[in-house]
Amino acid sequence: MASLDFVKLAWQYIRKRTLYKKKHQNQLENLNQLVTLDENERIVAITIANSHRINHINNK
Structure with a gap:
């Protein structure tokens, strides 16, 4: 059984x-795409x- 647990852990x-x-x-x-945007598009992105990111942090 221990080997099965090890396999599970390895897989995870x-x-x-x-x-x-x-x-x-x-x-x-995404960063590479950001470089090709103009200044206004970059600010929006x-x-x-x-x-x-803020929503993700708040939802934890």
Whole structure:
């Protein structure tokens, strides 16, 4: 039974790492897109991102 628990833990760890990498890859892509925006578009995008982050923090 102990080996099954170990497999479960390993699987959870791998899933978390994969999701973490995907999330940060998306953030990198978003940053690259941000560079191509003009100044007004950039301000709007950053404002929206910040409000999403604040909502996420408040919902925890």
